[in-house]
Amino acid sequence: MxxxxxxxxxxxxxxxxxxxxxxxxxxxxxxxxxxxxxxxxxxxxxxxxxxxxxxxxxxxxxxxxxxxxxxxxxxxxxxxxxxxxxxxxxxxxxxxxxxxxxxxxxxxxxxxxxxxxxxxxxxxxxxxxxxxxxxxxxxxxxxxxxxxxxxxxxxxxxxxxxxxxxxxxxxxxxxxxxxxxxxxxxxxxxxxxxxxxxxxxxxxxxxINTEQLEFQKLNIKDKIVIFHGINSNNYFKKGNDIFEEALKIITKKHSDKVEVLTVRSLPYKDYIKAYNEAHILLDQIYAYDQGYNALEAMAKGKVVFTGAEQEWLEYYNLTKDTIAINALPNAEHIAKKLEWLIENPDKLIEISSNARRFIEEHHDxxxxxxxxxxxxxxxx
CATH class of the missing domain: 3.40.50 (Rossmann fold)
Known part of the structure; x- marks a missing residue:
C-alpha cells in the first residue's frame, strides 16, 4: 500500500x-x-x-x-x-x-x-x-x-x-x-x-523501534544516577516542578547514594543519548499511560517514573511497580518511591528487564x- x-x-x-x-x-x-x-x-x-x-x-x-x-x-x-x-x-x-x-x-x-x-x-x-x-x-x-x-x-x-x-x-x-x-x-x-x-x-x-534502542543492563557500581529531562515549554504541564521538589528531598537525605543529571530542551538525537548512564528516568506526572520518551527509555532498560495508573495496569493485566513507576502529583510520594529503589537496587535491575520485555511484547x-x-x- x-x-x-x-x-x-x-x-x-x-x-x-x-x-x-x-x-x-x-x-x-x-x-x-x-x-x-x-x-x-x-x-x-x-x-x-x-x-x-x-x-x-x-x-x-x-x-x-x-x-x-x-x-x-x-x-x-x-x-x-x-x-x-x-x-x-x-x-x-x-x-x-x-x-x-x-x-x-x-x-x-x-x-x-x-x-x-x-x-x-x-x-x-x-x-x-x-x-x-x-x-x-x-x-x-x-x-x-x-x-x-x-x-x-x-x-x-x-x-x-x-x-x-x-x-x-x-x-x-x-x-x-x-x-x-x-x-x-x-x-x-x-x-x-x-x-x-x-x-x-x-x-x-x-x-517503538527496539532495533534502534539497545537494551543496556543496569550496572550499579557506586551511585544511582537519576536523569531529569526538562522541556522548558512544558515545565509545569509535565510536572517538572514536582520532580524537582522530590529530587531536593532525596538528595538531601541520600546525597552519598545518588547523582542527579538534569538537561533542558535537547534535540531528540542528543536527548536519547543523554540518559545512557542513568538508572532512573523522570518522565512526566499528569498521565495515565506512557508517552514516547518513557517508552523509549524503558526499551533501553531504564526505570521510568511516568504515567502507570490503575487503568493502565488493568488494561495490560500488570502488577504495579513491576514495569514502570506511577508518578503521582505528590513530591513526597515520588521521593518515597525513589528511596525504595535506592535502598533496593535489585528492584532496579528487575524492573529494567521487565520494562524491556513489556516494550517488545506490546510496543514492537x-x-x-x-x-x-x-x-x-x-x-x-
Missing amino acids: KILLVGEYSRLHNSLKEGLQSLDHDVTIVATKDGFKNYELDLPIQKKYEKGFSKKLKNLIYRLTKIDLESLQIKKQIIDLKPKISDFDVVQFINEASFGCTASIEKDIFDLISNWNKTVFLLSCGTDYISIKYANDNKLRYSILTPYKNGKDRTFLSAYGLKFLQPDFIKLHHHIYNSIIGVIASDLDYHLPLKNHPKYLGLIPNP YRNSAKTYLNTWQKHL
Whole structure:
C-alpha cells in the first residue's frame, strides 16, 4: 500500500513508517518540524515566522487583522506539494491540528489532502477536542490541565491545548470527524475519553523501534544516577516542578547514594543519548499511560517514573511497580518511591528487564504496523 502520514509528534510516525516499510509498504511523512526535537521528515514543512523580526511582524498583523502569516505560508507549501502528497491509498493525520495553524487553515489543509487521496484516518495523539473536554469536565482524577486549573502555570497556555475548546476549533473537530473513516488512540490517555465514540476504532499502542534502542543492563557500581529531562515549554504541564521538589528531598537525605543529571530542551538525537548512564528516568506526572520518551527509555532498560495508573495496569493485566513507576502529583510520594529503589537496587535491575520485555511484547514497531494495517484495511 501507499501510505501518507501527516504530522509528527515524538517520533510516532517515524517508528510506524519503519514498521510499515519492513512489511514492504511505501510510506511518506509530511509534517512541520516538532520544535527543537528535529525528527526526520520526508517532506518537511518549514515555519518561517518563529523568531526575530518576522515573528514580531506576524504577531502584530495577527493582532490587527486576525490573519496568521505562518498558517498561510504553511498552506501554500502544502498546495505546492500536491503532486507528492496525492493518490495515496491511506492517509493518517496525527492530530486534529497537525500543522499548528489557525482552525480555518487547518480545515483547508485537511480538505485539500483529503480530496487528493482515497481514505483518511485520524490519530488521537497529543491534545485534541475530545481529550481536553474530558479533562476540563473533571472526568479524571488528575490530568494535563491540573497545573493550569491549580493556577500554577499561566505562562504557556498553548501547551495545555485549551484552544481546542474554542468555537472555531470545536467546529474544526466536528468537520474532521464527519469526514474521516475513524480515529485511533495512541495510548490510554486518549483511549479513555474516546471509549464508546461511534468513530473510535480502538487503541494501538505507540510503535517503538527496539532495533534502534539497545537494551543496556543496569550496572550499579557506586551511585544511582537519576536523569531529569526538562522541556522548558512544558515545565509545569509535565510536572517538572514536582520532580524537582522530590529530587531536593532525596538528595538531601541520600546525597552519598545518588547523582542527579538534569538537561533542558535537547534535540531528540542528543536527548536519547543523554540518559545512557542513568538508572532512573523522570518522565512526566499528569498521565495515565506512557508517552514516547518513557517508552523509549524503558526499551533501553531504564526505570521510568511516568504515567502507570490503575487503568493502565488493568488494561495490560500488570502488577504495579513491576514495569514502570506511577508518578503521582505528590513530591513526597515520588521521593518515597525513589528511596525504595535506592535502598533496593535489585528492584532496579528487575524492573529494567521487565520494562524491556513489556516494550517488545506490546510496543514492537512491526507488530504495531501490522495492527494499523489490519485496522485500515478493515475500513477501506
